Amino acid sequence: MVAFDEMLPAEAGLRRPYEAYDGWLKNQDPARLTEKMRDAERVFRKTGITFAVYGEQEASERLIPFDIVPRIISGNEWRRLTQGIEQRVQALNAFLDDIYHRQEILRAGRVPRELIATNEAFLPEMIGVRPPAGVYTHIIGVDIVRIAENEFYVLEDNARTPSGVSYMLENRETMLQLFPELFQRIKVHPVENYPQLLRQSLAAVKPNGVNGAPTIAVLTPGSFNSAYFEHAFLADQMGVQLVEGQDLRVVDGHVAMRTTEGYKQIDVLYRRVDDAYLDPLTFKPDSALGVPGIMDVYRAGNITIANAPGTGIADDKAIYSYMPEIIEFYTGRKPILGNIPTWRCSEANSLKYVQEHLAELVVKEVHGSGGYGMLVGPAATRKEREEFSKKLAARPSNYIAQPTLSLSTCPILTEKGLAPRHVDLRPFVLVSDRIRIVPGGLTRVALKEGSLVVNSSQGGGTKDTWVLDD
Amino acid sequence: MLLGRTANGLYWMNRYIERTENMARLIDAGLRIALTRSQDASEEWKSVLLSAGAASSFAGKHSDYTAENVADFLLRDMSNPSSAVAAMETARNNARMVRTALTRETWESINEAWMALKRMLASPIDQRELPGVLDAIKRETALIRGSFYGTMLRNEIFDFAQLGTYMERADNTARILDVKYYVLLPSVSWVGSSLDNYQWESILRSVAAHRSYRWVYEAEYKPTNIAEYLILNARMPRSLSFSYRFLAEHLKFLGEDYGARHPAQEIAERIYARLRGTEIKDIFETGLHEFLADFIRDNNRLGDQVAQDFGFY
Amino acid sequence: MRLKVSHRTEYSYDEPIRYGLQRLRLWPASGPAQTMLTWALHIEGAREEVRFLDQFGNDTRLLSIDGDPHTISVVAEGEIETNDTAGVSGPHRGFAPLWLFEHQTPLTAPGTAIRDLAASVGDGGDLQRLHGLMALIQQRIAYVTGTTDSRTTAEEALVKGTGVCQDHSHVFAASARLLGFPARYVSGYLMMNDRVDQVATHAWAEAYVSDLGWVGFDAANGMSPDERYVRVAVGRDYREAMPIAGILIGHAQERLAVHITVEQ
Structure with a gap:
């Protein structure tokens, strides 16, 4: 199976979005490019020091590899993608509102009740809560893969606390430093204003009783969290406080942070702490990362929590397979962006099919993430498949299966010149009174030849993602 | 607006940077005596440990008061929270927590100092290398100070960090004096004897004042002059008076910024006024040790009050 | 039947409290089997922060405590008209x-x-x-x-x-x-x-x-x-219906005294 290459597809020749870049590339001295690649490493290590130093141990502080060849998307392609994404995030929010109120979609039998009822991501404490502007998931990372010129699929929706946006911003910064002339020749939509958009978006969903500019803060689990750099970076770029649970308490009916001048009210909290740890009075009683009573303040309407607690019910892998039905139910239209066909192993017929076709399929844990606990059928040994088959039989409802897609490729610069590698794309979506999508996103690339696993925890790298202003 | 936790982080960041440097200075002074007067070396190392506030924890681990053991314990032993490498790591952890309040240069200088100390102190130090290591530690902390002074905005962030520096410094100088107060007492001073000469020099050396002393006083060491210099001279950057001049000043800035006079400012101004209104002979009359013990207690009380006034916890 | 209820809860602490919260579900609603005639909550030594309806429709109040009060008391009292609906x-x-x-x-x-x-x-x-x-x-x-x-x-x-x-x-x-x-x-x-x-x-x-x-x-x-x-x-x-649920930060020991009267 030959993968679709986004720069130079096998049959069609150089694709338009890459023409200007290719023109520039042809005139580059290969030695200079190699030198730039080394520069990139140096620049990135310098910027990347910020990534490195925030990890737990010096030894485990890894830089995520960066490739200097941009992934380029035409304006037209991007417009189509954004329409699909907008439709999807509208449906996700409508679904969340419904699930925590009348549950019409369950009554209509379009999504099986058991899927919600037995799901740990469903939070009864959210029943009856309608946040400002009716938005539950404010910040969403939609993972998209491409397999042909006009075939895009959504791989998963990250509706809880998607990360990676700081890499998108740092990647662009690095490219601007390395190749300023490229950005003069080629009109690329900027992504740098993401923190400002995030701030505007959060401010737009302030609680109803707040007059004037709301006070926003970012809640982090602390400096030993693996994504701490991103938390600090976003707080810094937005010009808001980076707070921890120990800084916060309930004061005068609001959540307030302890400052050098006493407690100050917070109106909108961009939290990067998981639901279970958010409120020890409501959830895990031993959590030291959260704020006791924040759920009470939330239900009283005195703070906006972004993303809302309980949004995980919308991005669960078992729910994912129902997204086409969900989109149609709430928007009345067919999905613009398709789902990857998915077999739910909880269903007997599907389980049988999956067991018989393990060698062709990718099997994932319903609640897993980061590429762990999955089986890539074609790449697995017979023994691995047999062992996985036993796990599957023991807990079928814990798994879903999908066909192995031939993800599109983009060239990366290797020591032997350009070489194609598989990529995916995570655009970042902001939802408030309106939907904002920064033109770009995080392109993850599998650096190993032939590999389909793009996760940074398993040898993936990243690329700058260009959306052309054409 | 500044989080109380951030103010606390800035304060301890600088306290621990100052402590890192003080450890190097203390060992430097001890080493000088050990090299020149080997028969008194173990007594001198005991004083060094007392000044570092590490005498009992050292005794729990080592029985020989040798340069090797003391330098190892005060520089590279992670079980000693005040060792140079542990102090630098605490400073760096605090800096990481308050990262967004620091300039990039300040953060990088701290991070690089931490990496340098980790590297230098990874394995036991060869005694021939010790002077070089001590110099390198002082150079790293000087680089941090340079970046900090050169790039930080003079706002509340700067004030809280500076409070940490001067609280630690005042405590350190007072401890050094208190551990050896008896050699400064007039009753036991054999003027001109070589015994006292080296003790006095050691005191001055441990606060980097053995050269500047000569610029201020006549060449000969006199105990009352040494005490006066380290306690009351407001131009000597490691003296108690100098430290309190800046503690009072930074608390005044904070009070002005916040439009409030905090109890901590009252305490600092009272202590500073006492230092300014005192002559060294009065201190000797009421008792040098008593004076220093009072000072150390008041200094700690000020630290608690600062934490309370500005929501550190 | 007209029932007069008085429910007094008293917490005593052996040292000052750094910070604490108490969540009260002590406000009865009218329904097929009862009508609330009068009801009041008297709180001493704690502040009401917010009130809201929880996921089951219970009227819920959050109280905060800090500083010196060595005793806090919550009194819920009022009159309810009840009728027998065979359960x-x-x-x-x-x-x-x-x-x-x-x-x-x-x-x-x-x-x-x-x-x-x-x-x-x-x-x-x-x-x-x-x-x-x-x-x-x-x-x-x-x-x-x-x-x-x-x-x-x-x-x-x-x-x-x-x-x-x-x-x-x-x-x-x-x-x-x-x-x-x-x-x-x-x-x-x-x-x-x-x-x-x-x-x-x-x-x-x-x-x-x-x-x-x-x-x-x-x-x-x-x-x-x-x-x-x-x-x-x-x-x-x-856990979801309990009249009072709390969280206390610090080392203070809590002593609880409850006094309830229900009469016609």
Whole structure:
């Protein structure tokens, strides 16, 4: 199976979005490019020091590899993608509102009740809560893969606390430093204003009783969290406080942070702490990362929590397979962006099919993430498949299966010149009174030849993602 | 607006940077005596440990008061929270927590100092290398100070960090004096004897004042002059008076910024006024040790009050 | 029947409190079986931060405590007009779906004892089976105070064979769910006939019966609630309906004193 290459597809020749870049590339001295690649490493290590130093141990502080060849998307392609994404995030929010109120979609039998009822991501404490502007998931990372010129699929929706946006911003910064002339020749939509958009978006969903500019803060689990750099970076770029649970308490009916001048009210909290740890009075009683009573303040309407607690019910892998039905139910239209066909192993017929076709399929844990606990059928040994088959039989409802897609490729610069590698794309979506999508996103690339696993925890790298202003 | 936790982080960041440097200075002074007067070396190392506030924890681990053991314990032993490498790591952890309040240069200088100390102190130090290591530690902390002074905005962030520096410094100088107060007492001073000469020099050396002393006083060491210099001279950057001049000043800035006079400012101004209104002979009359013990207690009380006034916890 | 209720809770602490919260579910709602005539909460030594309706529609208040008060007191009192509806408290209301009450919680998670108990309930109509279950539980668990606490699970209480109304209610809810009924936990007050001073707040369970709605079963007393019962809060178990839930930061030790009167 030959993968679709986004720069130079096998049959069609150089694709338009890459023409200007290719023109520039042809005139580059290969030695200079190699030198730039080394520069990139140096620049990135310098910027990347910020990534490195925030990890737990010096030894485990890894830089995520960066490739200097941009992934380029035409304006037209991007417009189509954004329409699909907008439709999807509208449906996700409508679904969340419904699930925590009348549950019409369950009554209509379009999504099986058991899927919600037995799901740990469903939070009864959210029943009856309608946040400002009716938005539950404010910040969403939609993972998209491409397999042909006009075939895009959504791989998963990250509706809880998607990360990676700081890499998108740092990647662009690095490219601007390395190749300023490229950005003069080629009109690329900027992504740098993401923190400002995030701030505007959060401010737009302030609680109803707040007059004037709301006070926003970012809640982090602390400096030993693996994504701490991103938390600090976003707080810094937005010009808001980076707070921890120990800084916060309930004061005068609001959540307030302890400052050098006493407690100050917070109106909108961009939290990067998981639901279970958010409120020890409501959830895990031993959590030291959260704020006791924040759920009470939330239900009283005195703070906006972004993303809302309980949004995980919308991005669960078992729910994912129902997204086409969900989109149609709430928007009345067919999905613009398709789902990857998915077999739910909880269903007997599907389980049988999956067991018989393990060698062709990718099997994932319903609640897993980061590429762990999955089986890539074609790449697995017979023994691995047999062992996985036993796990599957023991807990079928814990798994879903999908066909192995031939993800599109983009060239990366290797020591032997350009070489194609598989990529995916995570655009970042902001939802408030309106939907904002920064033109770009995080392109993850599998650096190993032939590999389909793009996760940074398993040898993936990243690329700058260009959306052309054409 | 500044989080109380951030103010606390800035304060301890600088306290621990100052402590890192003080450890190097203390060992430097001890080493000088050990090299020149080997028969008194173990007594001198005991004083060094007392000044570092590490005498009992050292005794729990080592029985020989040798340069090797003391330098190892005060520089590279992670079980000693005040060792140079542990102090630098605490400073760096605090800096990481308050990262967004620091300039990039300040953060990088701290991070690089931490990496340098980790590297230098990874394995036991060869005694021939010790002077070089001590110099390198002082150079790293000087680089941090340079970046900090050169790039930080003079706002509340700067004030809280500076409070940490001067609280630690005042405590350190007072401890050094208190551990050896008896050699400064007039009753036991054999003027001109070589015994006292080296003790006095050691005191001055441990606060980097053995050269500047000569610029201020006549060449000969006199105990009352040494005490006066380290306690009351407001131009000597490691003296108690100098430290309190800046503690009072930074608390005044904070009070002005916040439009409030905090109890901590009252305490600092009272202590500073006492230092300014005192002559060294009065201190000797009421008792040098008593004076220093009072000072150390008041200094700690000020630290608690600062934490309370500005929501550190 | 017009019932006059006074419920006083007093917390004493042996040292100043750095910070604490108390969440109160002490505000009864009017419904088919009761009408609230007057009700008031008097709070001393703590501040009310927010009030809201929780996911089950319970009127909930959050109080905060800090600094020196060595004692805080919460007095809930008022008058409720009750009527005997033969235990029926009406149709299901609110956004919390009925199916939510079909699911067990950590406090009601059944083990073999509860499974056996549920299996031993005879055949018959819904009400007959539920009354049968209530009678079984009353037989199996003797009312003995001090043998269980707020963390005791339904299974543990049944195995032990002793407990208080909270345990009877958990065992009932757990078993009713196994039998296919949505079930919930109710906290409230009961006027015992022979006295004005009541020992504690009361609790019972409700099961949802098609056509009738929610029906109450007080397994501790072997009867369905009548006009001597005042319902205050509901949840899937004690943890979700408890009258007062708190969190305390610091080392202060808490001492609790409760005084309840219910009279006509």
